[in-house]
Amino acid sequence: MKTEQYEFVLRRLATILAVGILTLSLIAAVTGILLAFYYEPAAGGAYDSLQAIANEVSNGWVILRVHDLAGNGLIAVSLIEIVVMFLGRQFTNSWLTAWISSILLTLTAIALGWTAMILDWTQLGYWRLSIELGTIEAIPFIGSQLRDIVTGGGAITTATVEHLYTLHSYILSVGAIAIALIHLGGLLVQERQQKQLQIKLAATNLAAESESAQAQNDPKSLSLSSAESQK
Numbered sequence: 435m436k437t438e439q440y441e442f443v444l445r446r447l448a449t450i451l452a453v454g455i456l457t458l459s460l461i462a463a464v465t466g467i468l469l470a471f472y473y474e475p476a477a478g479g480a481y482d483s484l485q486a487i488a489n490e491v492s493n494g495w496v497i498l499r500v501h502d503l504a505g506n507g508l509i510a511v512s513l514i515e516i517v518v519m520f521l522g523r524q525f526t527n528s529w530l531t532a533w534i535s536s537i538l539l540t541l542t543a544i545a546l547g548w549t550a551m552i553l554d555w556t557q558l559g560y561w562r563l564s565i566e567l568g569t570i571e572a573i574p575f576i577g578s579q580l581r582d583i584v585t586g587g588g589a590i591t592t593a594t595v596e597h598l599y600t601l602h603s604y605i606l607s608v609g610a611i612a613i614a615l616i617h618l619g620g621l622l623v624q625e626r627q628q629k630q631l632q633i634k635l636a637a638t639n640l641a642a643e644s645e646s647a648q649a650q651n652d653p654k655s656l657s658l659s660s661a662e663s664q665k
Contacts, residue, residue, distance in 0.1 A: 444522040445628065448532070449621045451515045455539065456614040458508040462546075463607050465501035473553075475599040477592040480555035505546055508610070512540040515617075532620035539613045542606055549602035552595060563590060 472491055474483040487494035519533045552563045567585065571577040586593025 441522065442628075444518055445621070445625060448515065448518045448522060449618070449625060451511055451518060452532075452614070452618040452621050454511050455508065455515065456611070456618055458504045458511060459607075459610045459614045462501060462504035462508060463611060465497050465504065466603060466607060468497050469501060470603065473599075475553070475592075475595045477555060477590075477595060480553060480595055484554055505543075505550065509540070509543040509547060512536065512543045516540055529620070529624050532617050532624065535613050535617035535620060539610065539617055542610045542613060546602060546606045546610065549598040549606060552590065552598055553602065555595065560590060563594075 469487060472483055472487045472494070474480060484498070488498055489495075491497075515536045519529075519536050522529065548566070551566070552559045567581050567590075570584065571581045573580065582588055584594065584597060585591070586597050
């Protein structure tokens with residue numbers, strides 16, 4: 435009984451977290467669209483445009499703050515979801531779908547944070563990206579090619595900001611929402627399957643109890659069955 439309650443709590447918690455993940459993904463996407471009206475993906479211009487959004491656009495600082503919080507919250511909740519999914523260990527088809535999608539969602543959330551590193555064009559973001567690019571370049575065989583693809587030529591320039599902005603806004607954001615929908619769908623299917631299974635088990639137990647009660651209330655039938663067994 436305690437095991438069933440434990441599994442029920444984990445399933446329900448996973449579903450609640452999945453709803454939170456989808457909500458955070460949508461909030462980040464909507465605020466990102468609003469920021470895109472004023473943001474300039476260019477070296478130098480990125481910093482100036484973000485300063486203009488924060489100081490000149492009406493409620494711009496609120497949109498910036500909400501966008502940052504949604505992105506960081508998406509990473510945190512996705513990591514918690516992986517732990518909950520692992521503890522659940524209900525590897526049916528729907529649970530396995532939710533498990534794989536939770537891993538992909540966490541990786542996507544981390545990638546969103548990584549691609550946003552240079553989008554504000556600050557010194558901190560610039561040097562962090564420089565270190566990260568050095569790590570990428572150290573990958574055997576394909577490191578140099580990956581660095582050129584990310585940066586648009588090797589050096590951190592406007593092309594780098596444009597490439598990462600495209601990945602951040604048009605590929606990873608859409609992917610995060612799609613994976614969040616798949617993840618939530620898998621958990622809802624799991625909930626429905628478990629509910630159907632519980633109904634079947636309850637019906638089976640009720641039928642067994644009814645037969646047992648009927649046998650106890652009908653001693654003649656019980657004695658006949660006993661005599662037949664002795665023969």
